Amino acid sequence: MLSEYQLTLPGLGLENADGRAKVVLEKAKAQVGFVPNMYAGMANSPGLLETYLDGYSAFRKESGFTPAEQELIFLVISRENGCEYCMAAHSTLADKHSGLAPEITDAIRGGQPVGDQKLAALADFTRTLFQTRGLPSRGAVEGFLAAGYGERQILEIVLALAVKTLSNYSNHLFHTPLDDMFAGRAWKQG
Numbered sequence: 648m649l650s651e652y653q654l655t656l657p658g659l660g661l662e663n664a665d666g667r668a669k670v671v672l673e674k675a676k677a678q679v680g681f682v683p684n685m686y687a688g689m690a691n692s693p694g695l696l697e698t699y700l701d702g703y704s705a706f707r708k709e710s711g712f713t714p715a716e717q718e719l720i721f722l723v724i725s726r727e728n729g730c731e732y733c734m735a736a737h738s739t740l741a742d743k744h745s746g747l748a749p750e751i752t753d754a755i756r757g758g759q760p761v762g763d764q765k766l767a768a769l770a771d772f773t774r775t776l777f778q779t780r781g782l783p784s785r786g787a788v789e790g791f792l793a794a795g796y797g798e799r800q801i802l803e804i805v806l807a808l809a810v811k812t813l814s815n816y817s818n819h820l821f822h823t824p825l826d827d828m829f830a831g832r833a834w835k836q837g
Contacts, residue, residue, distance in 0.1 A: 648729030648836055650819045658687035667693040675700055685732055685814060688821035695813060702810040710803035712769075718745040719766055720807045722755045723773040729836045730815035732823045738832035756834055768794030773804055781805065 657663070660682050664672050671693045675686045678700060689696040707717060718741040725733035738756060741747035754761050761767040772791040775783050783791075788801070817823070825833060 648731065648819060649822045652820070653822045654688070654691075654820045656688065656691040656821075658684065659690040660687055664690055668696075671697045671700070678704065683736070684823050684826050685736070685818055685821075688823055689814070689817050695817065699810055699813045702806055702813075706803060706806050706810060710806070711797070711800055712803065714745040715741070715747040715751075716766070716769055717807075718747045719751065719755065719761075719770055720773050720804060721811055722747075722752065723770050724777060724808055724811040725815055726755060726758070726836075727774060727777045728811065728815035728819075730811075730818050731834055731836070732818040732825060732829075733811065733815055734834035735825050735829040735832045738834065739829045742832070758837070765794050769796065772796075772801075773807075776801075776804055777808060781808075 659668050659672065661669065661672055661676065668690045672682055672686065672690050675690075675696065676682050686696060689699060707714075710717060712720065718737055721737045722734065722741065725737060734756060738752050741752045742749060748763075751761050751763060751766060753759075755770065761770050768791060772783070772787060772794075775787045779787075791801070792798070
């Protein structure tokens with residue numbers, strides 16, 4: 648899904664950014680080893696990119712979710728938002744780094760049910776928080792807790808929603824082209 652209006656701000660990299668944008672891009676490169684196309688657009692608002700980087704890092708390090716669960720959460724949110732860039736990026740991360748089974752990644756990509764009961768509960772609850780704008784029913788929360796998750800993890804999903812909203816919306820507005828490393832998992836909303 649792409650915005651009807653495409654932002655025309657230039658992509659920023661270490662070679663053409665200055666001031667705070669350059670500092671934030673250096674931080675981004677230190678975190679992931681390169682400057683993804685997504686970051687090049689977001690750097691036009693250094694506060695946006697820095698908020699994204701800090702929130703993303705905190706979620707990855709402190710959420711209490713496994714790497715596979717984290718990827719599942721990011722995939723569910725990105726699919727709900729229709730973000731082609733983040734669906735491809737997180738599918739690639741799921742395949743190569745996070746340990747999320749390909750059949751689960753593919754189920755989320757295709758809008759199909761997840762076979763694993765605990766991961767299905769996580770996907771369903773993440774989708775519920777997204778769709779209800781943070782107003783889940785008591786039954787939805789109780790189902791999530793019964794699957795073995797805790798109340799604090801509800802807040803961690805809220806953090807993931809915030810982080811992915813920043814990146815998903817930025818990608819919609821910039822029509823962010825996929826980095827070559829994510830092209831093998833390109834995705835279009837059906």
